[in-house]
Amino acid sequence: MITEARCAGRSRRDFLATAGTGALVAASVASLPGTGHAALPQEAGLPAAKLQPFDMADVTLGEGPFLHAQRMTEAYLLKLEPDRMLHNFRVNAGLKPKAAVYGGWESDAIWEEINCHGHTLGHYLSGCALAYRSTGNRRFRERIDYIAADLAECQKAGETGLICAFPKGPALVAAHLRGEKITGVPWYTLHKVYAGLRDAAVLADSETSRAVLLRLADWAVVATRPLSDAQFETMLNTEHGGMNEVFADLYFMTGNPEYRTMSLRFSHKAIMEPLARARDHLDGLHANTQVPKIVGFQRVYEATGDVKYKDAAAFFWDTVAHTRSFATGGHGDNEHFFAMADFEKHVFSAKGSETCCQHNMLKLTRALFQYDPQVAYADYYERTLYNGILASQDPDSGMATYFQGARPGYMKLYHTPEDSFWCCTGTGMENHVKYRDSLYFHDDRALYVNLFVPSSVAWKAKGAVLTQTTRFPDVPSTTLRWKLQRPTEMALKLRHPRWSRTATVLVNGTETLRSSNPGSYVEIARTWNDGDEVELRLIMEAGVESAPAAPDIVAFTYGPLVLAGTFGREGLAPGSDIVVNERKYGSYNDAPFTPPMLAGDPTTIARTIRTTGKPLEFTIASADQRPIRLIPYHRVAHERYATYWRIAPAADPKPV
Ligand SMILES: [Zn+2]
8 A cells, every 4th residue: 555645745635635636536546557545435426446456566576577577678767868858848848958869759750750759758757657666766766857857847948838849849739739730649649748747646756747747738728728529529530649548537636627528528439439339440440549549438437437438448348359359469450450351361460469559458458357357357468468568578688569460480570779769669668667567456355366477465454465476377376375464354366267277276285166167256255364375276278269250370379378389580680670660560581481381170280289398388280290389479589480370271181
């Protein structure tokens, strides 16, 4: 639990006294990433979350791939120079920049028309705030304070409250507001700045960030006031990130009803209304333009109680997670949703599964789960966390992917440290420093264990610490041990994932429960004593997945993991997978490659998967009986791979 002083930098009691919006504040921060304020009574009429997350400061990560990934991102964040990210903010405010601007989307002419200049600073603030909350390392707090002070200076010099880094400065936004044709996505870019300041205010208690954020919010209220609802809706045809989400958050942070109105005005009705009626109209739409809006719809529901927004968010999640996603949890080709009848035309693209989409789907999944704690959400979270997020980081350089396509024999490509600054570089700064925000959840009586990751969680209201020891996914079991101040009555809810036929629970070495209901929670409610130990045993086995429209194109899985065939690094110069231009995916390292053929019935082929004796390393038999090495996709780096296979018909039986 967070101390009183952590509530937006003031004591909660002071805040209640002055703002009269304590319930709003509590509801707000409970839903923001990484915080875990205890639930207070909600504002009358507003829906209450069924589960609360734990504050990231109360969760520790043990040694393992997630902690490794976190450390790589921490190092990257500390290597970047705030003055270089602030360059164009200062230029636009009429101030002298203190260092040269970074490359890529931040300044390079080839990306000029997208006008994403400045998005990195927003992601960077979010990344530092998440890292600070996760680790308590003051260096992240110092970065935030430095940037917030500089942005405050820019805001003061610029006078209106708008801070931005676009080459034409505020003129771009002004033209957009006037309804003129523009190039670029100014609200998308500004959303990152808003979100970064919000995270800095909430997670790192940065008062300056909060002040800059509120002034930036008030600028938007005034600047958009002349727009009719119809004009506003037309403006939303241009990508605008999660502006509706941020204004709902601002409403929760302040209780100011103007911000709630803004969250509704920033909600794109042309997208929301069909989804609320359970109509999937996503074919052909730009995927990552939509997902953040949908995260915002859920947040607008929380701020208004209007169930249309919840219905839209839940339906979108269901259709994307269950009908439009690859086995890895990613979706889309060349950034767009495609008609699933055309799966075959898209699955082997080098430009599948933009990593930002997975980042944003996990945000949506986490938000929906708290209001409707279904295992289906947690299962999707696990699948995408391993096969999308953990898989996206180069374990050696810490750099991240843009696309994670399934062109057979292609390889993962990562951004450079200083010359790319793609959207996925930005979300990559956040992904790996917030792993601990979704391992555990709780209500008043039960602690939910959603992910099997070495870690511990302090449930301060109960005087309890639960420590999880596991080598999952190398070993399909986990052990949880209570440290308690006194015997305590609580329920432990362990996820029995869909991928495991059974789940067996041992308490202090004695089998007490066996579930044969995959996709449910196994509950053990009792009075726990200090030192009590619970073991959960699951079953991981090889499986096969295909899309209904193309049953001969399959991916092989093992538990929640997608298994990739690996083909070595022949023809790949060291470092040739660290690239500048995300638009050239598919043309980097594009030597022709023919993957080995698999033939016959996919389920029968899956039965040929054999362990090599090394953890999670397998072979599968090709049509010519040569074994192909299979490893979890998230462990593939710097070599050619295949995640999807076109299965040939079984060879004709040999004539007798
Ligand atoms: Zn991206």
